[in-house]
């Protein structure tokens with residue numbers, strides 16, 4: 490295939506001399522021999538990065554002298570992945586994770602941006618804590634944005650100073666870990682959010698219906714004698730917030746949808762033209778409540794793993810555009826906390842490093858579909874194209890987070906001359922094992938620990954720097 494090179498023209502200074510755009514000699518990087526995949530399509534091309542910017546996208550480009558070469562043979566070269574939902578645990582629970590360790594895990598997972606959930610200790614319900622997290626993130630190996638809480642202390646009563654937080658660049662607000670129980674509070678929050686042009690992320694869980702539950706309420710919870718959380722605990726809040734969205738004109742993003750009927754409600758709301766978006770996690774696309782048959786707390790998450798039918802409905806919702814994003818809900822817990830009986834262990838599992846492989850297996854099929862999945866083979870849900878899967882992990886969440894280029898951001902955009910160099914290079918056929926030494930997080934609570942996965946992030950480029958090379962973190 491012959492393709493014309495697309496490159497940035499040299500910049501002439503006042504005297505007519507050409508020089509690099511920044512006026513100094515910049516580090517150059519060549520990503521060689523891959524297939525460039527972004528929202529505009531897929532094509533074979535090398536990508537030349539100079540400084541923090543893509544300079545040229547072209548097959549067989551001459552390598553500039555002194556440039557570092559990254560081999561991308563057999564690989565997809567995509568905009569960096571964007572995670573809307575990660576628990577970085579700092580401040581307050583640095584034993585579980587820190588901003589720096591989570592960012593390294595994110596980079597190894599191909600992510601160049603993550604949104605840090607605000608349920609830290611103290612929570613991100615004021616400018617001081619938001620600034621603390623942003624300060625911790627300033628030298629990190631991926632972009633870390635903070636979400637703010639909807640209510641003070643995540644107590645569900647009084648609104649957090651959303652305007653003040655928005656002025657610091659916060660675009661997403663959530664009391665994640667809990668849903669906003671009071672419909673009146675949620676209505677006021679949506680009215681306020683609409684005025685500010687920000688989005689509210691809802692953890693849909695009716696506290697009264699879910700109280701005391703440790704897994705999905707159904708056949709498996711009955712058999713195991715474990716108190717359950719009914720699907721309806723999620724669905725009543727999805728339905729309520731769709732109604733409040735209609736009432737206020739505010740924007741709601743549904744976090745970690747887990748049931749078939751939740752997806753159906755979101756599909757109907759979108760058909761009506763309401764401003765709703767939704768995410769699912771890799772684990773809700775691949776595991777069911779049957780995984781709890783051995784009472785292993787690794788599989789305890791909130792919302793809980795559901796049924797085969799729910800998993801298949803969520804995969805179908807991804808394929809039909811009902812679900813906009815795959816988000817990890819990366820939730821580190823130290824083994825002292827997680828290695829406990831099911832009823833006392835905290836919910837949550839790691840997600841950043843395994844996200845691509847697990848999502849690809851669930852949605853695009855392929856050789857490890859069975860090995861990562863306790864759900865049926867999904868024969869009635871046709872596999873998605875890899876580009877559509879990457880859209881769920883990159884450019885679609887980038888838009889929800891306000892990171893897209895036309896929103897003034899630097900993530901998820903087409904790979905073209907002038908684009909910010911936030912990229913990932915993924916070998917969809919490479920097999921690897923998520924062993925303990927590979928995990929960059931401070932915690933180890935992954936159900937895929939020691940499991941063979943297919944689909945490996947080979948290189949990650951963040952602001953022009955190769956922060957992951959050949960699946961190894963560079964700093």
Ligand SMILES: [Zn+2]
Pocket residue numbers: 665666667692744745791792
């Ligand atoms: Zn949540």
